[in-house]
Amino acid sequence: MAADRTRTAIITAAERLYAERGFADVTMRDIVAAADVNLAAVNYHFGSKDELIAELFVTRSIATNRERRALVGPTLRGCLGPDREGSTAARFMIRASIESVPPIRKIKTREVDHLKRFAAALRRALPDHDPADIFWALHFALALAHQTIRDTERLTRMSDGLCDLDDVQGIIDRVVAVALAALTGKPARIKTRA
Amino acid sequence: MAADRTRTAIITAAERLYAERGFADVTMRDIVAAADVNLAAVNYHFGSKDELIAELFVTRSIATNRERRALVGPTLRGCLGPDREGSTAARFMIRASIESVPPIRKIKTREVDHLKRFAAALRRALPDHDPADIFWALHFALALAHQTIRDTERLTRMSDGLCDLDDVQGIIDRVVAVALAALTGKPARIKTRA
DNA sequence: GTCTATACTGGGATAGAC
């Protein structure tokens, strides 16, 4: 009971601090201070700092993957747009995308089941396609979505602010158009907006 | 003279160790042991560990960007393929792509001049295109190349080895096809190989 | 079973001797 309270306090504080300041800047001593628990409690409940981060990431990933049926839409919607500052969970996942700390990197490369399920659905939907092409297209679609989140600042700089990162639906349209082009060979022209 | 020798020894050892074992695993003490110089020499010559990493990355980036006229080809060729183990420089740059350590991340988002030059050339070549579309296409092209290097292992796992990461020319063809689709709205179908 | 205080190890940085 009390154990649960400590565990939860650590998780809540850690997620918030990592979301706000990034992985590189937040120490375990910062976390336990914010959670108002003892330093050793982290190792007692989670084993190590990396396992705490892994647990945070896995918990959020399960939530994300459950809503991931459109693959890239939910992620982009959660991570971009003017109200992206709202959710601590979303900001934590943005950090996880950008900073790619070792424990999270490991999980990402190991856990591919949900992607395999997605690929299987695509293969059923497109029986004429070379399976390798489908995997490549899926890989490219994920790359587009992920790097768009990751490199928003670079895109803003390179375009001198011309590209509108707040138009989330427009970005999703672009990503989906290019991903579809990769998949089906259909034209990828973006419907230009007024 | 002797100063130069020390500096060079540090740089050489650091690049090799980072390339072999990644940023997370290599300490300054490892580097000075390999370079056979004193621990304090790193701080004296480079200021800090992060600045040493930054210097390594900038040096390699200048070399890469100079040959970057085709934007993604040289990078992919350097980072993929069966002989990718050959060059320490290439392996260092792969590490830099995958692990995205803070000093390198900062440089990447700040230094966009070479991309601006590339975008300017594209705008001259495609005067009818919306400039924002061109920036987006460039952003997507970089995303495809970068994540393809970054997530090779995930792609291999997800496709159960079906996607051939050793066929570098085939990969470049795929990336270019999709990037072109993003840019011109032309079909992106991949020429399937025998 | 939970939690605390505290000690340990190893990392990067720095002051000052040479």
Place this chain on the structure above:
DNA sequence: GTCTATCCCAGTATAGAC
């Protein structure tokens, strides 16, 4: 310019209180 000694702070381990 170089080296030694030392400092500070990080994550971790442990002994023992409750």
